[in-house]
Amino acid sequence: MDEATFWQLIEVCSPPDPDPEAELLAPALTARLLAGPVEDVIGFAEQLSRALYLLDTEEHCGDELSGDAFLYARAAVVAAGRQTYEDVLREPARFRPYAEELIWAESLLYVPDEAYRELTGKEWDRATRHSYESFSNTDGWPTRQQQP
Numbered sequence: 001m002d003e004a005t006f007w008q009l010i011e012v013c014s015p016p017d018p019d020p021e022a023e024l025l026a027p028a029l030t031a032r033l034l035a036g037p038v039e040d041v042i043g044f045a046e047q048l049s050r051a052l053y054l055l056d057t058e059e060h061c062g063d064e065l066s067g068d069a070f071l072y073a074r075a076a077v078v079a080a081g082r083q084t085y086e087d088v089l090r091e092p093a094r095f096r097p098y099a100e101e102l103i104w105a106e107s108l109l110y111v112p113d114e115a116y117r118e119l120t121g122k123e124w125d126r127a128t129r130h131s132y133e134s135f136s137n138t139d140g141w142p143t144r145q146q147q148p
Contacts, residue, residue: 001043022105033115045112052132057140059092067134072104
């Protein structure tokens with residue numbers, strides 16, 4: 001799955017009304033992925049982890065969020081769609097409402113695992129090219145790299 005297909009899938013599965021915590025988006029994405037081959041699930045996981053990884057910077061986080069809170073807020077940015085994601089990526093100050101209002105889309109993180117389990121009957125011990133865990137983007141945290 002390429003980046004354009006990933007964002008198109010997010011758009012097609014997004015409900016018409018605001019869903020900042022992906023309560024409706026996540027199950028819709030899972031259902032959509034179940035209609036395709038397991039390769040689509042793997043591709044979705046790769047694109048999701050890359051998007052989250054690119055938002056994993058000290059400019060986006062600041063000092064006020066725990067690792068989990070930062071991850072879930074980044075997921076909410078992705079769930080908001082491509083335009084919002086690109087705006088936040090380009091202008092980290094746009095991330096602030098997600099952090100301050102604790103807008104979390106944790107459920108988005110489980111979409112690939114649930115779809116994989118449904119399609120294969122197995123648990124997925126996935127390893128994507130990019131880690132989406134908070135503080136894993138070493139280029140995005142130059143201050144942390146300088147600390148002893």
